[in-house]
Every structure is written in C-alpha cells, then in structure tokens.
Amino acid sequence: MTKTIKIVTIGGGSSYTPELVEGFIKRYHELPLRELWLVDIEEGKEKLEIVGNLARRMFQKARLPVKVHLTLDRREALQGADFVTTQFRVGLLDARAKDERIPLKYGVLGQETNGPGGLFKGLRTIPVILEIVEDMKELCPEAWLVNFTNPAGMVTEAVLRYSDHRRVVGLCNVPIGMEMGIAKLLKVDYSKVRIDFAGLNHMVYGLDVYVDGVSVKDRVIEFLTNPENASFVKNIQGQGWEPEFIRALGVLPCPYHNYYYKTREMVEKEIKNAATLGTRAEVVKKLEDELFELYKDPELAIKPPQLEKRGGAYYSDAAVRLISSIYNDKRDIQPVNTINNGAIASIPNESAVEISCVITKEGPKPVVMGDLPIPVRGLVQQIKSFERVACDAAITGDYNKAVLALTINPLVASDTIAKKIVNEMMEAHKKYLPQFH
Structure with missing residues (x-):
C-alpha cells in the first residue's frame, strides 16, 4: 500500500491557500495526500475558517479523500507531519503597509522584500521561523520545511545558519513566472523552456535560457529590449530596460531588479501610487476583502480566477511540484533557495542561494554554475552581506547591526537616513520586535 502524506500549512488562513489546494488536487495521482492541517493565529481565525471550508469543498468536488x-x-x-509549508505574515498586512509607507517619507523605496521593508519583515519573521523549526525537530524531525514566507532568501539563510535543521527549502514564484513569461514570448509550451537560475531570492538572474536544450538567451534578451516585455509578475510593473543596458548585461534580470537598476523611477512611482491608489499592501487589502467575500460562497468549490491579481501566480505549481519531486525522488530541475555548497563560487558555501537544483528525496542538489558574471557579481554579494547582517540583527536584537544592515543595502545609501528609518520603523513595529525592546 502506498504511504499517505500529512502536510501542514502555517499561515493556513492566507488568501493563497486555495492556490495550494488546487495544486494538491492536480497532483493527487503522484502525491497521495491524506491530511492537510491549516494552522493560523487567533487574529486569523475567521479567515482560517472561511479558507478551510473552501478547501474542503474543493477536495469534495474533486472526489478526493483528503481530510482538512x-x-x-x-x-x-x-x-x-511529512511536509510543513510556511506562508505567514507577522503583523499581517498592516505591518506591510508601514514597511511601504515609512521609507517613502525619506525618499527611499518602500517594498515588501527589498530595502527597509525587507529588513523589517526579516526582523519580525526570523525569530518565528526558528521557533517553528524547533517544534519540527521535536515533533516531526524527518519533515521537510518548504518556506514561502518572505523575505524567502533571508529566512532560508537564518534557518541554515542558526539551526541544525537541514531539511529546509525556500521557494519563490518569480523564477517560475519568468519561465512562463518567456514561454509566452517565444510562443512555445512552458514544458520546453528551462532557465539556468543563479543568485539570491528576488536578486536572481537567468544565466542562460534553453528551449528543447538549445540556448535562446540572445533572442530573449532582444525581446526584453521592448518595454512591453519587461515584466513577468503582476505586482511589479517596470518601465522597460534601456536596450543598450540589457544587451550589455548579457543575462536576464528578474522583475525585482527594477528596484536596483531603476531606483529613482521606482521610488517616484511608489510615492505617486501611495498618494493616489495606496501602497501595494493597501491595494492587496482591498483585493483580499473581495477574495474572502467570494470564498464565503457555499457554492464556490474551485480557486476563483480573481486570485491571479494577488501577485502569487504559479505559487501552487511551484510548491506542489517541489513537494512531489522530493517525495517521488524525481530528479527534475527546479529553482529553489538552498545551501550554496560551492555552486556559486563568489558566495560563501554555507549561505543560502537561489539556484537551479536537481530535486531528490534527500533534497535539492544545486547545479554548479561557477562564478557569477562580473556585471552582476558585486550587487549579489552586496545583498548577501545585507542579508547576513540582517539575520544577525534579528537573532541578537542588536540595534547597531540593524542600522548597519540598512546602510549596506544599495537602496538606502546613507547611514544617517538608515538610522532615521530604523528608529521610526522600530517604534512602528515594536509589538513584533521583542528582541530589540
């Protein structure tokens, strides 16, 4: 008899959960899920019940014997548990809105995973993820932790560096979104496209692109000289790259690189949006209210198409594909966040990187990429320094290290401004930063 599987999702009341359930339904033939446990906190109780009931209706409609x-x-x-997925947000969307609004007062980008927002989301999240890992070591030591909580790279770095739990993989929907976007540009089936990814989470590059094993990188770079083809994810609309820049860069940037290579334009755009439409968190809040109204409908038994606007498209594909490949020892290639172990020469071996890996039952085995190209190496190393100092600050509660981390980040570029932002954000998030107070 085939072994059945127990999966736990922490942050189960998230609007993303129906995405995940859809993924489990699609792959049930290769992933015999028996129990899905959705976990949340007191503040998320109502949403947990709404999402949980929708999940039950979805499994029922698919005639699958999964107990939720x-x-x-x-x-x-x-x-x-056999697998634990994490998709939680400490402080909920209100905290994200502060992460976005406060830096804009200082002319600095306010964004969920980059710059000050990324730092403070990391400071709030890392202590919690390490508590979860401690519980897992006691209650399900053989389980794999598949983390989707942002900042995914920094969270994976913290687990690798400050715990001895090695069964951890960080996951992001940006690489799969890039592959899907490129398949559309090239008018080929997604299954034919493969990208050699290397870098860090939200700082990953496509070093080469293949269709049926043949490199088409130069053709794709030409496509990217057209501004209409520049963005692959719903929540970041870039302005398009200068053709000379993108040709000389010689690798594919991810959508988050807009924040680094078009900093001024993106800050101006965020300031304007915050004053008119609201910050991204405020927009998402409205979207979520609409989604949860839909989820309440007792007749609804599928993932509603409106969820695509939320920004996490392909999450279920990425998450369930990864779980299935570990469970079935598939040895296919997927981009994930894992320990470097020499795969990227210019990043420390023990650090987390986002890289194409062969996925086995022992976990991801990074494909060795050698050194990053000179044009991108320095920026990736700078962000890795930022992540490491930020992790250190999160663990120790050292205020000085928080200021240092933010000053190292290229989106801030002034120790005086960094200190002002840290002071204001420390106060705003006091409730969720006990290690500093």
Missing part, C-alpha cells in the same frame, strides 16, 4: 483540519495550535498540527 483547522487549528490555532501549531504543535498539535506538526505531530508526525
């Missing part, structure tokens, strides 16, 4: 459990008790859920 809802709980606010993480430890109860983790007992004997």
Whole structure:
C-alpha cells in the first residue's frame, strides 16, 4: 500500500491557500495526500475558517479523500507531519503597509522584500521561523520545511545558519513566472523552456535560457529590449530596460531588479501610487476583502480566477511540484533557495542561494554554475552581506547591526537616513520586535 502524506500549512488562513489546494488536487495521482492541517493565529481565525471550508469543498468536488483540519495550535498540527509549508505574515498586512509607507517619507523605496521593508519583515519573521523549526525537530524531525514566507532568501539563510535543521527549502514564484513569461514570448509550451537560475531570492538572474536544450538567451534578451516585455509578475510593473543596458548585461534580470537598476523611477512611482491608489499592501487589502467575500460562497468549490491579481501566480505549481519531486525522488530541475555548497563560487558555501537544483528525496542538489558574471557579481554579494547582517540583527536584537544592515543595502545609501528609518520603523513595529525592546 502506498504511504499517505500529512502536510501542514502555517499561515493556513492566507488568501493563497486555495492556490495550494488546487495544486494538491492536480497532483493527487503522484502525491497521495491524506491530511492537510491549516494552522493560523487567533487574529486569523475567521479567515482560517472561511479558507478551510473552501478547501474542503474543493477536495469534495474533486472526489478526493483528503481530510482538512483547522487549528490555532501549531504543535498539535506538526505531530508526525511529512511536509510543513510556511506562508505567514507577522503583523499581517498592516505591518506591510508601514514597511511601504515609512521609507517613502525619506525618499527611499518602500517594498515588501527589498530595502527597509525587507529588513523589517526579516526582523519580525526570523525569530518565528526558528521557533517553528524547533517544534519540527521535536515533533516531526524527518519533515521537510518548504518556506514561502518572505523575505524567502533571508529566512532560508537564518534557518541554515542558526539551526541544525537541514531539511529546509525556500521557494519563490518569480523564477517560475519568468519561465512562463518567456514561454509566452517565444510562443512555445512552458514544458520546453528551462532557465539556468543563479543568485539570491528576488536578486536572481537567468544565466542562460534553453528551449528543447538549445540556448535562446540572445533572442530573449532582444525581446526584453521592448518595454512591453519587461515584466513577468503582476505586482511589479517596470518601465522597460534601456536596450543598450540589457544587451550589455548579457543575462536576464528578474522583475525585482527594477528596484536596483531603476531606483529613482521606482521610488517616484511608489510615492505617486501611495498618494493616489495606496501602497501595494493597501491595494492587496482591498483585493483580499473581495477574495474572502467570494470564498464565503457555499457554492464556490474551485480557486476563483480573481486570485491571479494577488501577485502569487504559479505559487501552487511551484510548491506542489517541489513537494512531489522530493517525495517521488524525481530528479527534475527546479529553482529553489538552498545551501550554496560551492555552486556559486563568489558566495560563501554555507549561505543560502537561489539556484537551479536537481530535486531528490534527500533534497535539492544545486547545479554548479561557477562564478557569477562580473556585471552582476558585486550587487549579489552586496545583498548577501545585507542579508547576513540582517539575520544577525534579528537573532541578537542588536540595534547597531540593524542600522548597519540598512546602510549596506544599495537602496538606502546613507547611514544617517538608515538610522532615521530604523528608529521610526522600530517604534512602528515594536509589538513584533521583542528582541530589540
């Protein structure tokens, strides 16, 4: 008899959960899920119940014998789990809105995973993820942690560096979104496209692109000289690259590189949006209210198409594909966040990188990429320094290190401004930063 699987999702009341459930339904033939435990906190209880009931209706409609459990008790859920997925937000969307608005007052980008927003989301999240890992070591030591919580690279770095739990993989939907976008540009089936990814989370580059094993990188770079082809994800609309720049760069940037290579334009755009439409968190809040109204409908038993606007498209594909490949020892190639182990020569071996990996039952085995090209190497190393100092600050509660981390970040570029932003954000997020107070 085939072994059945228990999966726990922490942050189960998230609007993304129906994405995940759809993924489990699609791949049920290769991933015999028995129990899905959705875990949340007291503040998320109502949403957990709405999402949980939708999940039950989805499995019922698909005629699958999956039992959905809802709980606010993480430890109860983790007992004997095979996989644990994390998709939580400490401080909810209100905290994200502060991360976005406060830096803009200082003319600095306010964004969920980059610059000050990325730092403070990391400071709030890392202590919590390490508590989850401690519980897993006791209650389900053989389980794999598949982390989708942002900043995914920094969170993976912290688990690798400050715990001895090695069964951890960080996941992001940006690489899969890039592959899907390029397949559309080239008018080929997505299954034919493969990209050699290397770098860090939200700082990853496509070093080469293949269709049926033949490199088409130069052709794709030409496509990217057209501004209409420049963005692959819903929540970041860039202005398009200067053709001379993108040709000379010689590799594919990800959408988040707009924040680094078009900093001034992106800050101006964010300031304008914040004053008119609201920050991204405020827009998402409205979207989520609409989504949860839809989710309440007792007749709804599928993932509603409106969820695509939320910015996490392909998340279920990426997450469930990864879980299935570990479970079935598929040895296919997927981009994930994992320990470098020499795959990228210019990043420390013990650090987390985002890289194409062969996915096995022992976890991801990075494809050795050698050194990053000179034009991108320095920026990737600078962001890795920022991540490492930020992790250190999160663990120690050292205020000085928080100021240092933000000053190292290329989006801030002034120790005086960094200190002012840190002071204001420390105060704004006081409730979720006990290690500093």
